[in-house]
Amino acid sequence: MKLSEFDRACLDGDLGDASQFAMSILVRMGEIQDAAEMIDITRAHIDSTLYQGEATLEFAERLAGMGAKVVVPTTLNVSGVDERGWQEWAVPPEWAEKAHRQMLAYQSMGTVPTWTCAPYQLADKPAFGEQIAWGESNAVCFANSVLGARTILYPDLLDACAAITGRVPAVGLHLDENRAGQVLLELVNLPEELQRDDGFPPVLGHLLGSIAGERVPVIDGLTVELTEDQLKAVCAGAATSGCVSLFHIIGQTPEAPSRESAFRGRDPEDRHRFTIQDLRRARAELDTAAGEKLDMVVLGSPHFSLAEFRKLAPLLAGRQRNPDVQFLVTTSRAMRALAGEAGLLQPLEAFGGKVTVDTCILTTPMLFPETRRLMTNSAKYAYYSPGLLDVEVAFGNMADCVRSAVEGKVRVDDSLWEG
Amino acid sequence: MDQVVRGKPLVEGEAAGLALWSDQPLSFWGGYDQDTGEIIDRRHPLSGKIASRRVLVIPHTKGSSTTTAVLLESVRRGKAPAAVITTGVASFVVLAAIVAEELYGRNFPVVQIEPADFDTLESGQWLSIKRDGVIEVSPGPQTDSFP
Numbered sequence: 039m040k041l042s043e044f045d046r047a048c049l050d051g052d053l054g055d056a057s058q059f060a061m062s063i064l065v066r067m068g069e070i071q072d073a074a075e076m077i078d079i080t081r082a083h084i085d086s087t088l089y090q091g092e093a094t095l096e097f098a099e100r101l102a103g104m105g106a107k108v109v110v111p112t113t114l115n116v117s118g119v120d121e122r123g124w125q126e127w128a129v130p131p132e133w134a135e136k137a138h139r140q141m142l143a144y145q146s147m148g149t150v151p152t153w154t155c156a157p158y159q160l161a162d163k164p165a166f167g168e169q170i171a172w173g174e175s176n177a178v179c180f181a182n183s184v185l186g187a188r189t190i191l192y193p194d195l196l197d198a199c200a201a202i203t204g205r206v207p208a209v210g211l212h213l214d215e216n217r218a219g220q221v222l223l224e225l226v227n228l229p230e231e232l233q234r235d236d237g238f239p240p241v242l243g244h245l246l247g248s249i250a251g252e253r254v255p256v257i258d259g260l261t262v263e264l265t266e267d268q269l270k271a272v273c274a275g276a277a278t279s280g281c282v283s284l285f286h287i288i289g290q291t292p293e294a295p296s297r298e299s300a301f302r303g304r305d306p307e308d309r310h311r312f313t314i315q316d317l318r319r320a321r322a323e324l325d326t327a328a329g330e331k332l333d334m335v336v337l338g339s340p341h342f343s344l345a346e347f348r349k350l351a352p353l354l355a356g357r358q359r360n361p362d363v364q365f366l367v368t369t370s371r372a373m374r375a376l377a378g379e380a381g382l383l384q385p386l387e388a389f390g391g392k393v394t395v396d397t398c399i400l401t402t403p404m405l406f407p408e409t410r411r412l413m414t415n416s417a418k419y420a421y422y423s424p425g426l427l428d429v430e431v432a433f434g435n436m437a438d439c440v441r442s443a444v445e446g447k448v449r450v451d452d453s454l455w456e457g
Numbered sequence: 458m459d460q461v462v463r464g465k466p467l468v469e470g471e472a473a474g475l476a477l478w479s480d481q482p483l484s485f486w487g488g489y490d491q492d493t494g495e496i497i498d499r500r501h502p503l504s505g506k507i508a509s510r511r512v513l514v515i516p517h518t519k520g521s522s523t524t525t526a527v528l529l530e531s532v533r534r535g536k537a538p539a540a541v542i543t544t545g546v547a548s549f550v551v552l553a554a555i556v557a558e559e560l561y562g563r564n565f566p567v568v569q570i571e572p573a574d575f576d577t578l579e580s581g582q583w584l585s586i587k588r589d590g591v592i593e594v595s596p597g598p599q600t601d602s603f604p
Contacts, residue, residue: 063555063559066555070467085523090486090491090530096560097529097556174522175520175521175522193522193525193549194523195526195556252482277520278484279519279520280482281519323500326499421487421500424499425487425488426497
């Protein structure tokens, strides 16, 4: 692999221990991946903030102890604890203390403490063509697919190395030639009302990830332009059931004005046609609930946006959750602040709902042991909760989730899916 | 010995263990219990199996960026697979092995093999991995205690 003078200076330790440590890992990874060279990045998003036990804390504190500082604007992904709200939940104090130490370690590196898995919702987001180093699978998929920025899915630990050096191996989706579509998914005769629903894109994403595996999928046949939140939900679903870090939607995403451009003039390796029946099957896979008594509704994976708070507020107006059902929205501090300014938190509080920031139910042990059955409109929560939290999950759209929280039982309106 | 598979050592090392094979990719975060080594992705064919100290054979990883952190923590706790064999360049797994060596002075071998060789392997075989990426395949012990 070709190294620049800067890369060599880092390796030689001229720029300090942290740069030396980070560059040695980057170079070793680049060589294993047969990279021809290292390239500059303009920003980073660090996923290593998730507290996963002593090892992640040791890694963070070792870097911080070496005086590591980021050299490009760097945002931080969710942490292992809601810094100021964990006491309301079942988080063990020892966990909170260690997860917080890990937050402090990454903050000490000159990063922006955004604590969100949806950094693309912040005002300053990557531009088309920008070379960046992001961790967090849904965010990577969004940055590539929707914004047209260039990043691979950075594993935890490597994202921090990239931020500290501003350099990464030129591999995968950093390179234009690897961004061509490979698999065509044609959606046939989907009702437009379904395409507009928030329950549709998580299912589409889940299906996309299961079909595409490691390849770049291209979606054709959508007749409605998806909103930012719907695209976010496709990303989260596809990056969870599979490892989709880039997809194209013909006529909607920036690298796919036409089928030719989406495939960069090549033929698809593989074609699939999907009808509403196929989507119904994918939807059923997301639902593992064996009964209807509900303990908790959770919205906001990826983190809830201002637009989602705006959509939720009228659904809650004048209603109250069933006292046996907890109602939680997970989001970032920034979105919570904006929602508060817009008067959108008051209806949530009146309904009996709560907000958790900085983290989510999958990354902090916040649920009480009696919580056995969840409901969500998130493919990511639906996919991971059974394994990580040992709970059952019901899947529905936002309106289903609110109605179920009111009635205390899982209630799903299937009418849009009957087509 | 039944056969020999020649792979490319992504992280060099020697290890041996029972094979745990699946043609489905796995996210270690949300899919691997770092305390016990159990596969906990309830939609994965290996759900409920214990991968700790076994040779995990999967085509590639999927899902979360945190896969690397889970593997690193599982090394620290002595609950990592003995080795991982994949068909792709499993960069998440490789990184975990590299950092584990750096932090704890122990790692596990990671070997890349051809898809055609991948298809000849199966759960329950005894796999012995050499530093140069050679994998010796033998019949596993006949036992009912293979979870």
